[in-house]
Structures are given as structure tokens and as C-alpha cells.
Amino acid sequence: MTINDDTPRWICLICGWIYDEVKGDPDSGIAPGTRFEDIPEDWSCPLCGVTKADFITMEEYAAQRASSGPMTRPRRARGQIGGEDAVVIVGSGIAGWTAVEQLRAQDLDRQITLITADDGCVYPKPSLSMAIGQGRSADDLIEQSGPDKAEALGVTLQANTRVLSIKPKDKRLMTTKGKVAYGDLVLALGSSQRRLACEGDAADQILRVNDLTSYRKMREKLSRGPQHVTLIGAGLIGVEFAEDLQAGGHRVTLLDLGAQLLGRLVPTPVARLLLSSLRERGTEFMPGISIAALNTNGNRLRATLSDGELLTTDLVISAVGLVPNTDLARKAGLNVNRGIVANADNMCTGDPHIYAIGDCVEVDGRSYFYIEPIRRQAATVAAALVGKHRPFEHLPTAIRVKTPSLPINVCPPDRSVADFGNWHVHTPDEVNEADKGACRMDFLVRNQLMGYALTGRCTPQSEYLHPIVIDSLFGATTAA
Numbered sequence: 458m459t460i461n462d463d464t465p466r467w468i469c470l471i472c473g474w475i476y477d478e479v480k481g482d483p484d485s486g487i488a489p490g491t492r493f494e495d496i497p498e499d500w501s502c503p504l505c506g507v508t509k510a511d512f513i514t515m516e517e518y519a520a521q522r523a524s525s526g527p528m529t530r531p532r533r534a535r536g537q538i539g540g541e542d543a544v545v546i547v548g549s550g551i552a553g554w555t556a557v558e559q560l561r562a563q564d565l566d567r568q569i570t571l572i573t574a575d576d577g578c579v580y581p582k583p584s585l586s587m588a589i590g591q592g593r594s595a596d597d598l599i600e601q602s603g604p605d606k607a608e609a610l611g612v613t614l615q616a617n618t619r620v621l622s623i624k625p626k627d628k629r630l631m632t633t634k635g636k637v638a639y640g641d642l643v644l645a646l647g648s649s650q651r652r653l654a655c656e657g658d659a660a661d662q663i664l665r666v667n668d669l670t671s672y673r674k675m676r677e678k679l680s681r682g683p684q685h686v687t688l689i690g691a692g693l694i695g696v697e698f699a700e701d702l703q704a705g706g707h708r709v710t711l712l713d714l715g716a717q718l719l720g721r722l723v724p725t726p727v728a729r730l731l732l733s734s735l736r737e738r739g740t741e742f743m744p745g746i747s748i749a750a751l752n753t754n755g756n757r758l759r760a761t762l763s764d765g766e767l768l769t770t771d772l773v774i775s776a777v778g779l780v781p782n783t784d785l786a787r788k789a790g791l792n793v794n795r796g797i798v799a800n801a802d803n804m805c806t807g808d809p810h811i812y813a814i815g816d817c818v819e820v821d822g823r824s825y826f827y828i829e830p831i832r833r834q835a836a837t838v839a840a841a842l843v844g845k846h847r848p849f850e851h852l853p854t855a856i857r858v859k860t861p862s863l864p865i866n867v868c869p870p871d872r873s874v875a876d877f878g879n880w881h882v883h884t885p886d887e888v889n890e891a892d893k894g895a896c897r898m899d900f901l902v903r904n905q906l907m908g909y910a911l912t913g914r915c916t917p918q919s920e921y922l923h924p925i926v927i928d929s930l931f932g933a934t935t936a937a
Contacts (some may be wrong), residue, residue: 467493467512472503474504474514474581475600483591483775485834485861499917501857501866504583508687508920522575538615539570539637544842547620547785548645549573551582552815552831556643559839561610567611567842570639572632575670577603577616582920583811583828586697587859590704595673608936623789625808641810643838644786648779648816648826653689657750659758663689664774666698678772687760687770689748690777691718693858696731698776699740700860709740716744719858723867724880724898727910734863748773754763778825778852781817796824801849803841812838820849823872824902827854855923863912868926870900870908878902880910905929 467476476482481489485503487496493512513521535699539545542559546553549571557571572576579601588598607614615634623642624633632639650665666675679686683706688695691713699709713720717728718735732742743762750761751773760768781796791806792798798818799805804812804820814834816826825831833849840847858865870878883897895915902910906929909922 465493465824466515468515468518469502469504470511470513470518475515476500486589490749499914500504501864501916501919502579503587503859504857510915531705536635537568537570538572538613539630539639540568541628541638542571542640542694543568543638544641544643545637545639546571546643546645547573547630548647548815548817549575549577549579549614549616550645550647550815551828552647552835553643553645554579554606555832555835556814556838557610557612560842561612563613563839563843563845569610570615570637571607571612571613572618572620572630572637573603574619575617575668577606577614579603579606579733580669580670582668583859585666585668586694587701588672589676589679589698589707590701592705592706594676598669598672619783622812623785625789625791625811628810639810641842642812644806644811644813644817645815645860646782646785646797646813648781650775651778652779653748653775653777655748655751657752657761659751659753662773663751664772666774666776667779675772675774679705679707684771685710685839687712687768687773689713689750689775689878689907691715691742691744692720692776692778693722693856694853695776696735698736698774699735700862703735703740704861710770711735711740711742712748712762713742713744714745714747714763715789718742722869723855723910726882727865727867727896727912728899730912731858731860731865733862734860738862769853781819781824783817786813786817794819794822801837801851802846804838804849805841812841814838821851823851825854827856830854835937853923853926855919857916864916866909866911866916866928868908868910868919868923870902871930874902874907874930902929905932 464478476491481487481491482503546556578599580598584598603614603616619633620630628639650667664675666672684709687710688699688704689712690712691834696718699711702709718726719730747763748760749763752759758770760770762768783793783797786797787793797806797813797817799813799818801820804814806813815831835846837849853868853871855868878901879899880898881897895913897915898910899906906925913920
């Protein structure tokens with residue numbers, strides 16, 4: 458059946474990803490033109506891993522938004538940058554824009570300014586590690602421009618502006634475009650790829666792909682056709698990029714100081730299944746190895762590995778983990794540990810007018826780098842700014858590893874119980890490296906499910922296992 462311009466689109470209520478029937482979801486095996494109702498029930502959102510049950514049509518979504526608050530539109534932004542009673546949000550990633558949306562949904566009148574070092578465009582950051590294989594450019598990933606988003610929400614966007622310092626006593630920001638006053642400040646500063654200590658005249662050519670700008674650089678460097686790419690780090694981002702680069706026609710060597718893929722995120726049998734899948738597609742994995750030096754070698758690069766071996770390559774990408782951006786907060790005298798320390802009750806930093814959310818924050822000693830908890834943090838901040846109480850709760854995180862050749866859903870055990878249990882194969886016959894059979898492994902503490910790892914056709918089980926893990930953890934916490 459031909460799909461016309463009125464074809465419905467469906468939105469994920471958890472992460473906001475939109476399924477367009479015209480485009481389908483080819484990376485998950487859903488061909489363009491596939492009706493939503495015809496998608497198999499075991500399909501999951503390509504960004505956050507939830508099932509079809511968590512999707513509604515855009516029309517239903519708009520109706521829900523309309524019925525949840527006043528029918529009047531937010532006032533148009535007056536163009537004022539900040540103000541004595543304004544909420545100023547720094548950062549235009551998922552955390553920053555979600556905070557704007559959540560606050561505007563509850564307060565149509567308060568002046569809101571969003572300041573960002575980039576252009577403020579809206580794009581799904583998790584797509585960065587699955588776009589090469591799809592042939593998508595950086596512009597293809599943009600869902601809405603910053604000015605259009607700001608106009609729709611009635612807020613002021615101050616784009617291409619770096620914040621140099623925060624003056625909490627004066628409630629002022631110093632920026633590259635002047636001073637900005639605030640009534641309340643929300644820091645959504647995000648995180649950066651960890652920098653490696655590396656010698657050599659090409660050390661500064663190592664790419665860290667964490668935003669659209671760096672993705673554009675990667676696409677440009679790969680534009681000459683199939684190349685050899687060396688990836689440093691075999692964690693979540695590393696394995697996703699490895700599979701995506703393979704799908705784009707490139708050869709990949711994956712390095713990691715650890716002994717297995719995905720580190721401690723998954724049990725060893727699952728890591729072996731993934732390694733077998735990647736190797737079949739040409740990826741070389743070198744455990745216990747990193748790069749000591751990188752030098753130019755004609756039109757290519759020569760990497761000196763940590764074991765002394767030499768590797769000729771065309772591009773080196775670092776994916777060795779994220780570090781919260783905390784410099785602004787630290788220089789302002791806020792409490793900073795690994796991240797900016799915030800209270801779970803309201804995401805406040807200790808200064809009654811400064812809040813923090815997203816990758817940059819730390820709550821009860823934990824950092825959160827996934828969409829679902831970040832959205833709940835934004836809801837907590839918005840509630841606090843309108844005088845309501847909606848505390849942020851720590852919940853076990855269900856993680857979808859975007860490796861289409863071997864789908865993986867994992868809920869790692871919470872650190873409070875990780876030392877008291879072990880991984881168990883739920884059905885021994887299911888672990889079969891030869892035929893990439895489905896695998897379910899349970900992390901059990903006193904016969905209670907405290908985590909799980911699922912591959913292949915077992916991945917949809919995450920929908921009902923995740924609530925069990927939450928109940929088990931809270932029960933264990935209460936008992937303790």
C-alpha cells in the first residue's frame with residue numbers, strides 16, 4: 458500500500474525517538490514503508506530499547522500534551538537574554554532541551570534562556586554510533602533547528618556562546634557575548650570523551666566522536682571510500698561504532714586494555730557471543746592493548762601499540778569512556794566529585810538557585826549517561842522550579858546495545874548488590890556461539906533477580922524482567 462503525506466508517525470514515550478513509516482527502521486530489519494502495526498512484537502526502540510507498547514501516534518502525543526496543561530501557547534520570547542527572574546539553562550543536549558520542555562509545560566510565562574556553545578540544533582545523540590552504516594550525514598540527523606525549537610517553546614536561544622564563569626553571589630554568568638543575569642540556573646553541561654595520553658606527531662588527530670561537529674569530521678575523513686579504522690575502547694560506544702563502521706564498508710581494529718568486549722557491563726558468555734559476531738564481519742579485537750604513540754606515515758597513520766607492535770591505519774577514534782564536564786561548577790565553588798554533586802530531591806547543587814542534570818551530574822555517588830534517567834532528572838528540576846516536589850529516583854538501567862548483528866539488552870546489577878551475587882545461564886542450551894543462539898543470563902543474589910543480560914530473540918524479555926529487578930532491588934534495600 459502506498460504511504461502518503463498523512464501517514465502517521467509514532468513517538469517513543471521514553472526517549473522521544475520517532476518511527477516514520479515512510480523511512481522504517483532498516484537498521485533493525487524494518488523495511489521502509491512498513492506500517493507500525495505490522496512491525497513484529499519483539500521489535501524495540503533503536504535508541505532506548507523499549508517495545509511497541511511504549512509508542513503512541515504523534516496525534517495522540519499532541520493531544521496528551523494539550524490536555525495536560527493550559528490550552529494557551531507560551532508567550533513569544535522577547536529576545537531578552539536572561540534576567541533577574543529568568544531561568545537560564547546552559548547546554549542544548551538532550552538534558553538541556555528536555556529541561557526547557559518540562560519547565561515550559563508547567564509554566565507558560567516564565568522567561569527562559571538557553572545558552573549553548575553550538576547552534577542548539579536538536580538531534581538524537583545515540584544515533585551517532587549507528588549513522589555511518591545508514592549513510593546518514595550530520596545534517597540528516599538533525600530533527601529541528603535550534604531557533605525553530607526555541608520559537609516553538611517560547612524561549613530565548615543564545616547560540617554559539619561559551620559560558621566562561623559563574624558568579625553565584627551575583628547570580629551572573631560571564632559569557633563570550635557578555636554578562637547574563639539569572640534567577641535560577643540549570644547546568645546541563647554534558648560530558649566529554651576521556652583523553653588518552655599518547656605521544657607522536659599525529660596524536661592530536663585522534664577523534665573523539667561525541668557530537669555533530671566531531672561526527673562531521675569523521676564522515677569527512679571516511680569520504681575517500683573503504684578505510685581501516687582503529688577504535689580505542691571496546692565498551693558500549695566502541696562496539697557500537699565498530700559494527701556501524703563495518704556496515705559502512707570499513708575495516709576495524711578494536712583495542713581495549715580489558716580482556717573482553719563491553720568490560721564489566723555484560724557477563725563473559727555474552728561478550729564472547731558478540732566477539733564472534735564482530736569477527737565474522739571482519740573486526741579484529743586486541744585485548745590488553747592500547748596506543749602509546751601515533752605518527753604520520755605518508756597519507757596514512759602509524760600507531761605504536763602498548764606492546765610495541767606497529768599498526769598502519771587511516772583513522773583512529775577514541776571511545777574510552779565519558780568524563781562529566783565539571784570545570785565551570787568547580788571554579789564557581791560548587792561541590793564537585795566525579796560529577797557536579799546534586800540532591801536527588803530537586804537536583805539542586807547546594808546553591809539554592811543552581812541545579813544540575815544529565816551527564817555532568819552526580820547523585821548519591823552515581824553518574825547517569827542514559828536518556829531515561831536524564832529525562833526524569835529534567836522532570837525533577839522543572840517541578841522544583843514551579844514549587845512542586847518530584848524527587849529523582851535511582852532505578853536500575855535497562856541498556857540496549859546497538860549491535861544489529863547480535864542485539865543485546867542488559868540490566869547490570871546495581872553496585873550495592875554487585876558483590877553479593879553471580880551470573881547464571883538461565884537456559885544452558887541457549888548459549889551457543891556456533892549458531893549465535895539466543896542467550897539469557899540472570900544475575901542472582903540469594904535467588905533474587907538483580908540483573909540480566911539478553912541476546913538475540915531473548916531481548917524482548919527485558920520488558921518484564923526490568924520491573925522484577927527494580928522490585929528486587931528495592932526489596933533488598935528495604936530489608937537492609
